[in-house]
Amino acid sequence: MVFPNNFERSILCCIFSDRAIPSSNIDLHYAHCSRNLEKCKVCGDMVPKKYAEEHFLSTHAPVSCSLCSETMEPEILAVHKGENCPRRIVTCEYCEFPLPAIDLFEHQEVCGNRTELCHLCRRYIRLRERIDHENRCNGVPNITAESSRNTREAERARAARRRPRHEFSPKRLLFTIAITGIAILFGSLYFQRKPGNNEMH
Numbered sequence: 001m002v003f004p005n006n007f008e009r010s011i012l013c014c015i016f017s018d019r020a021i022p023s024s025n026i027d028l029h030y031a032h033c034s035r036n037l038e039k040c041k042v043c044g045d046m047v048p049k050k051y052a053e054e055h056f057l058s059t060h061a062p063v064s065c066s067l068c069s070e071t072m073e074p075e076i077l078a079v080h081k082g083e084n085c086p087r088r089i090v091t092c093e094y095c096e097f098p099l100p101a102i103d104l105f106e107h108q109e110v111c112g113n114r115t116e117l118c119h120l121c122r123r124y125i126r127l128r129e130r131i132d133h134e135n136r137c138n139g140v141p142n143i144t145a146e147s148s149r150n151t152r153e154a155e156r157a158r159a160a161r162r163r164p165r166h167e168f169s170p171k172r173l174l175f176t177i178a179i180t181g182i183a184i185l186f187g188s189l190y191f192q193r194k195p196g197n198n199e200m201h
Helices: 005-009 025-034 047-059 072-084 101-111 127-136 144-161 170-201
Strands: 011-013 021-022 037-040 046-048 089-091 098-100 115-119 124-126
Touching: 011 025, 021 025, 021 089, 025 037, 046 047, 089 101, 098 101, 115 127, 124 127
Parallel strands: none
Antiparallel strands: 011 021, 037 046, 089 098, 115 124
């Protein structure tokens, strides 16, 4: 602000409030400011003495992260929660499952090793290699993998045919019941006769 020369000499800047004060009132203004204002030890701002504690608590007092309970200055809390907090929720790049950042590495180690079928070349590709594979895949089926898969399926079918069938037949069931009944009958006769033999002796 540009003042005329005579006006410039009559205006002074208050060291407390940083306001332009006429020189005739500066002593009175200084006395008022020194009584009512206080310089914040953290940011250097002049704040009313009655609000000094409130200013410190709302602006500079350490705060705890609601996710991980770590204590920090308020001005870095937002950055901490968005980028650094180990408990912030992040998403797995393979399955898009949301989980705490601290568990992401272990989860992706397992998740990235899962396989999915490439519909172009008919090969199973690990999820962690999917993007590279899609860039390189020429769509030619893997004949070795296809033939070995077909061989395995044919072997399974032959083994299933060779396996004896355990068919349920009513005749077989009746025969089993009859044999069991006879065995029980002979067993009970044998145990009934045994005490009689002891009496004869």
